[in-house]
Amino acid sequence: MPDQLLFAMEVFLNGLMAGVLYALVALGFVLIFKASGIFNYAQGVMALFAALTLVGIMEGQVPFSHLINAVFGTEIHHFGWHLPAVAAILLTGVVMVALAWAVNKLIFRHLVGQEPIILFMATIGLAYFMEGLGDIMWGADIKKLDVGLPQGINAWIDETTFNAFGYGFFIDNLDIWATVIAAVLVIALTIFSQYSKQGRALRAVADDHQAALSVGISLNFIWVLVWSIAGFVALVAGIMWGTKSGVQFSLSLIALKALPVLMLGGFTSIPGAIVGGLIIGVGEKLFEFLVGPLVGGATENWFAYVLALLFLVFRPQGLFGERIIERV
Amino acid sequence: MLYREAGDFKTSYREDGQSFPIRFDRIAVQVTLAVALLVVPFVINDYWANAVALPFLIYAIAAIGLNILVGFCGQVSLGTGGFMAVGAYATYKLMTAFPEVSIIIHVLLAGGITAGVGVLFGLPSLRIKGFYLAVATLAAQFFLVWLFNRVPWFYNHSASGQISAPERTVLGQAVTGPNAEAWVTYLFCLLFLIFAAVVARNLTRGTMGRSWMGIRDMDIAAEIIGVNPLAAKLSAFAVSSFFIGIAGALFFAVYLGAVEVGEAFGINKSFLVLFMIIIGGLGRIAGSLMGAAFLVLLPVLLKNVLVGGLGWPTDLAAHLEFMIVGGLIVTFLVAEPHGLAQLWRVGKEKLRLWPFPH
Numbered sequence: 049m050p051d052q053l054l055f056a057m058e059v060f061l062n063g064l065m066a067g068v069l070y071a072l073v074a075l076g077f078v079l080i081f082k083a084s085g086i087f088n089y090a091q092g093v094m095a096l097f098a099a100l101t102l103v104g105i106m107e108g109q110v111p112f113s114h115l116i117n118a119v120f121g122t123e124i125h126h127f128g129w130h131l132p133a134v135a136a137i138l139l140t141g142v143v144m145v146a147l148a149w150a151v152n153k154l155i156f157r158h159l160v161g162q163e164p165i166i167l168f169m170a171t172i173g174l175a176y177f178m179e180g181l182g183d184i185m186w187g188a189d190i191k192k193l194d195v196g197l198p199q200g201i202n203a204w205i206d207e208t209t210f211n212a213f214g215y216g217f218f219i220d221n222l223d224i225w226a227t228v229i230a231a232v233l234v235i236a237l238t239i240f241s242q243y244s245k246q247g248r249a250l251r252a253v254a255d256d257h258q259a260a261l262s263v264g265i266s267l268n269f270i271w272v273l274v275w276s277i278a279g280f281v282a283l284v285a286g287i288m289w290g291t292k293s294g295v296q297f298s299l300s301l302i303a304l305k306a307l308p309v310l311m312l313g314g315f316t317s318i319p320g321a322i323v324g325g326l327i328i329g330v331g332e333k334l335f336e337f338l339v340g341p342l343v344g345g346a347t348e349n350w351f352a353y354v355l356a357l358l359f360l361v362f363r364p365q366g367l368f369g370e371r372i373i374e375r376v
Numbered sequence: 377m378l379y380r381e382a383g384d385f386k387t388s389y390r391e392d393g394q395s396f397p398i399r400f401d402r403i404a405v406q407v408t409l410a411v412a413l414l415v416v417p418f419v420i421n422d423y424w425a426n427a428v429a430l431p432f433l434i435y436a437i438a439a440i441g442l443n444i445l446v447g448f449c450g451q452v453s454l455g456t457g458g459f460m461a462v463g464a465y466a467t468y469k470l471m472t473a474f475p476e477v478s479i480i481i482h483v484l485l486a487g488g489i490t491a492g493v494g495v496l497f498g499l500p501s502l503r504i505k506g507f508y509l510a511v512a513t514l515a516a517q518f519f520l521v522w523l524f525n526r527v528p529w530f531y532n533h534s535a536s537g538q539i540s541a542p543e544r545t546v547l548g549q550a551v552t553g554p555n556a557e558a559w560v561t562y563l564f565c566l567l568f569l570i571f572a573a574v575v576a577r578n579l580t581r582g583t584m585g586r587s588w589m590g591i592r593d594m595d596i597a598a599e600i601i602g603v604n605p606l607a608a609k610l611s612a613f614a615v616s617s618f619f620i621g622i623a624g625a626l627f628f629a630v631y632l633g634a635v636e637v638g639e640a641f642g643i644n645k646s647f648l649v650l651f652m653i654i655i656g657g658l659g660r661i662a663g664s665l666m667g668a669a670f671l672v673l674l675p676v677l678l679k680n681v682l683v684g685g686l687g688w689p690t691d692l693a694a695h696l697e698f699m700i701v702g703g704l705i706v707t708f709l710v711a712e713p714h715g716l717a718q719l720w721r722v723g724k725e726k727l728r729l730w731p732f733p734h
Contacts, residue, residue, distance in 0.1 A: 087507050118688045158710045165452055166709055168507060169654055172647060173705025180698030188691060304643070307511045315507070343526065350522050353515035360504050360512060 054215045059337045060330055065223035067329020068230045069288055073306035074313065074321035075234065076281040081315050082254045083274040086156065086167045090175035092303020094144075094279055097182045099286030099295045101143050103193050104186040106136040111185045133195040137283070144279030145272075152271045179300060188297070193290035197225050226288045233284060234322060237277070246273060308356035314366030323367060328352045379727045395577060412566060417559040425558035430631045432672045433565035434623050437572045439652040439664035441619030446650070447659035448580055449612035450592030451501050455513035457645035458520035459617050461637050462490045463624025465530050468539040471552075471629070472532060479544040479551060483568070483625045490621025491614040493520075498613030502606060505595075517643055524637040540634035552629045561630050568626060572619050577661050579615060588612050589659075620649075651701065655708055657717030666716040674701070 073091060080088045088094075104111065108127040116122060131139070155174065159167055198221040209217040241247035252260040253270045261267055289299055309328050313320025332351045340347045360366070379400045386392040396402040420429060438456060445453050466486035471479065497516040501509050524530050531539045543553030550556045551564045579585055587608040590598030599605050628635050635641070648671065656667020675697055682693040712718055726733070 114689070114692050118686075118692055155706055155710065162709075162713070164506060165510075166713060168452075168510070169650070170706050170709045172650075173702045173709065175702065176647075176698050177702030177706065180695045180700075180702060183695040184692065184699065188695065304514065307514065311508055311511050346522060346526065350515065350518035353512070353518055357500055357512045357515040360508055361500055364503050364505070364508065 051215070054213055056334065056337065058217045058219075059333045061217065061219060062223070063330035063333030064326055065219070065227060065329070066333065067326035068223075068227045069285070069292075069325075070302075070305055070309045070329055071322045071325025072226070072230045072233070072281065072285045072288065073302050074309040074325055075237070075318065076278045076285065077306060077310055078313075078315065078318055078321045079237070079281065080274055080278045083250050084156070084253075084271055085164055086171060087164065087315070088278065089168060089171040089303060090178060091278065091282060092306065093175040093178045093182070093300040094147075094282035095286035095289065095302060096295070096297070096299040097147075097178050097286075098140055098144055098279065098283040099193060099290035099299060100182045100186045100191070102136055102140045102195075102283070102287065103191045103290070103295050105139050106131050106133065106195075107191075109186055114187055115184055137195065137287075140283055141280060144283055145276045148275030148279050149272050151275055152268065156271065157268070175300070175303075179297075183297075190294045190296040191290075193287065193295050195287055195291065197222055197287075197291055199291065220292075222288070222292055229284065229288070233281065234318065238318065246270075250274060305352065308352035310366070311356040311360055312366055314368040317366070317368035320366060320368035328355070331355055379724065379730075395581075409570070413563070417563055420558050420562050422558045425562050426631075427676055428672060429562050430565055432669055433562070433569045434626045434631055435649065435652060435672060436665050436668040437565075437569050437626070438620050438623035438649045439656065439668045440572050440576045440661060441616045441623065442649050443653045443656075443658065443661065443664045444576060444580070444588070444619070445612050445616035447653055447657075447663075448585060448592060449588040449609065449616075450595075451498070451609060451612060452506075452510040453513040453616070454510055454643070454646045454650065455497060455516035455520075456620055456649045457641040457643060458517040459490050459494055459620040460624030460627060460645060461520055461524055461641035462493045462617075463487060463621030464628030464635060464641065465524050465539065465637075466490065466621065467625040467629050468532075468541070469530070471542060471544060475542070475544075479546060479629065483622055483629070486625040487618040487621040490624065491618040494613045494617025494620070495610050498610055498617075501609050501613070514643075517646055521637050521641060536636075538634050538636050539628065541629040544629075552633065554633070556630070565626055565630060568622055572622065573661060573665070576615075576619065580661065584608075584611060584615075592659075651705055653715075654705060655715055657715030660715070660717035662720065663715050663717030666720065670716065671701070 073095065076091045076094070077088055080086055080091075103109075108129040108131065110116070110124050110127060113124050116124060151174065155170055156167070159170055202219045202221050202224060205217055205219045209215065239247075241251055249260070249265045250270055250273065252263070252265055253267060257267065260270075285302070286295075286299065289302055293299075305328075306325075309321060309324040311324075312327055313322070313324025332348045332355075335351045336347050379398065384397075384399050386397070394402075396405055416429075438460060442453065442456055445451050463486045466489040467479075467482050470477070470482040470485055474482075493516075497513065500512050504512050525537065531537055534540075541552040543550050543555060545551065546560075546564065549560045551560050580588070587598070587603040588611075590601070590603045591605060591608045591612075595605060598608070624641065627640070632640060652667035652671050653664055654667070655670055656665070657663025678697050678700065679690075679693055682688045682696065683690050708715060
C-alpha cells in the first residue's frame with residue numbers, strides 16, 4: 049500500500065478515537081436537553097470541575113486554600129494524604145450530585161417556563177461561575193491526573209500493522225480505553241433509560257412535563273437525577289481528557305468541540321451524538337491532514353463548525369433530530 | 377417632584393413622538409451629554425481614559441450592535457468577537473493602504489465591510505433557528521479568527537503576526553498611535569458612540585425596528601402579516617455587524633493600538649458583550665450602555681478593592697471576578713430577566729408618583 053494511504057488510515061483511526069471523546073461530552077448535553085429542554089453550555093466546565101475535584105481529592109488538597117491563605121494569612125495547602133483513585137472517583141461523584149442538586153434548586157427551578165434561550169444564557173453564566181469556583185477551590189495551575197489508565201503507544205497494534213503493511217500505526221492505549229468506556233457508558237445509559245423505572249420516568253418528563261407531573265412523577269427529582277447523570281458523564285469525560293492532556297483551563301473548551309457534534313447529530317438523539325462525534329472526529333483530522341497544509345494548518349479550530357453549519361442549511365434538525373414542526 | 381408629564385403639553389405629532397417625552401428626561405440627557413462633551417475632556421487623564429472611559433465607550437458601541445441582533449431581532453449571536461476582528465483588520469488594511477484618507481472614513485468603511493461579512497454569516501439564520509443558530513455563529517467566530525491568524529495578507533506579512541495602528545490625525549490631533557492624547561481618543565470614541573446610539577434608537581423606532589421585533593416575538597406570525605423575514609433578519613445582521621465592526625475598529629486602532637487576533641477578539645469577547653446586553657437589558661438601547669458600564673467598571677472596582685485594598689493576589693481576584701460575573705448573570709436572569717434597564721424603568725415609574733404614591 050502507498051504510504052499516503054497508510055498515513056490517512058492512521059489519521060482516520062485516530063480521528064475515530066477523538067470522535068469518541070467528543071461524543072462522550074456531547075452525550076452529557078443530549079441527556080440534559082432531552083429531559084429538561086436546557087441546552088447546558090456548562091457541560092465542558094462541569095468536566096473541568098469534576099477533573100479538578102478528582103485531582104484535588106486524590107492529592108488531599110485543601111479546598112479554597114488560596115482564598116483562606118489570602119484572607120487569614122495562613123499557609124495551608126494539603127491535608128497530607130493520598131486517596132486511592134476509586135475512592136476519589138466515588139467522592140467526586142458525590143460532589144457532582146450535590147452540585148446537580150444545588151444547580152437545580154438555586155437556578156433552574158426558578159426558570160421553569162422561561163424561553164429556551166434564557167435557559168441557555170443561564171447555563172453560560174453557570175459556566176463562568178463554575179470556572180471561577182473550580183479555580184478558587186483547587187488553584188489554577190495545570191495538574192496531572194493519573195487514575196491508573198494505561199497510556200502510550202499500543203505495542204500490539206503497532207506490531208501487527210507493521211507486520212501486515214510494513215508501517216506501524218500509532219494508536220494510544222488511552223484512546224482505546226476511552227472508546228471502550230464510552231461504549232459501556234452508552235450501553236448502560238440506554239439500558240437505564242429503557243428498562244429502569246427512573247429511566248422511564250425520565251423519558252416521560254422529556255416527552256411532556258405536565259403529563260408526567262399528572263401521573264405522579266416528581267419533576268424535581270428527575271431534574272436532579274438528570275443533572276447528576278450529566279455530572280457523572282462529565283466526570284468520565286473529565287477523567288479521559290484530563291489524563292490525556294492534563295487538567296487545565298482548556299479542558300472546558302471541549303464543550304465548544306461538542307457543540308458542532310450536537311448540531312450534526314441532532315440535539316435530542318443519543319445515537320446522533322455518537323455518530324456526530326465520529327464524523328466530526330474523523331472529518332477534522334482528515335481535513336487537517338489533507339487540506340490543512342495547503343491553507344496554513346490549525347483548521348481543527350473551525351472545521352467542525354463550518355461543516356455543521358453547511359450541514360444544517362440542508363437539514364436544520366441534524367441527522368437524527370426530531371423534525372421541527374412550527375405552529376403559530 | 378420634577379419627574380412628571382403633568383403640565384408638559386405636546387402640540388405637534390413630532391413632539392409627541394420624540395425619544396424622551398418627559399422634560400426632566402430630556403434635560404437630564406442634555407446635561408449628561410454636555411458634561412461628557414464639554415467637561416470630561418478637560419479633566420480626563422491617561423489612567424481614566426484607558427481603564428474606564430475608552431473600554432466603556434467602545435464596548436457600548438458593540439453592545440448596541442449586538443442588542444439590535446439579539447434584543448430586537450431575537451437572533452442569538454456568539455460571533456461578536458469575530459466580527460470585531462473583521463472591523464479591526466479592515467481598518468488596518470485601509471489605514472495602511474490609503475494613508476491619506478481620514479481615519480473617520482476608514483472606521484465607517486470598516487463598519488460597512490463588517491456588515492457585509494455579517495450578512496454572509498447571517499444567511500443561515502433563514503434556515504436555522506434558536507440554539508442551532510447560536511452555535512452556528514460560533515463558526516463565524518472561530519473561522520474569522522483563524523483566517524486573520526493564518527493569512528499573512530491580513531497583517532501585511534508582519535513578522536510578529538500582530539497588527540499595529542500607525543499614527544493618524546483628525547483636525548491636526550493624533551487619535552491613534554503612541555502620541556494620541558487621552559482627551560482626543562475619548563472624544564473620538566464618544567462621537568462614534570453618540571452616532572451609534574442615535575442611529576440605533578431611531579432605526580428601532582421605525583419600520584425596520586418593528587419588523588425586527590415582529591420576527592423576534594414570533595417569526596411565522598410576522599411573516600404572515602407581511603414582514604419579509606429575509607429582509608428583516610439580514611438587515612438586523614447588517615446593522616448589528618456595522619456597529620460591531622466600528623467597535624472592533626476603535627478597539628484596535630484607538631484603544632489597544634496593537635492587537636493579536638486570538639487574544640483580543642477571542643470567544644471570551646463574544647460572551648463579554650453578550651453578558652453586557654443581558655445584564656443591561658435585551659432590547660433596550662439604554663440597557664446596552666448600562667451593561668457596558670457595569671461590566672467595565674466591575675473588574676476595575678474588584679481589582680482596586682481586592683488587590684489594592686485587601687492585598688489579595690491578582691489571580692485570585694481574577695477568579696473571583698469570574699464567579700461574580702457568572703453569579704450576576706444567573707441572578708439577573710432569575711430575578712430580573714429584563715436587566716438593569718428594567719430596574720431603571722421601574723425606578724422611574726416610582727419616581728413619577730413620588731412622594732405621594734397613592
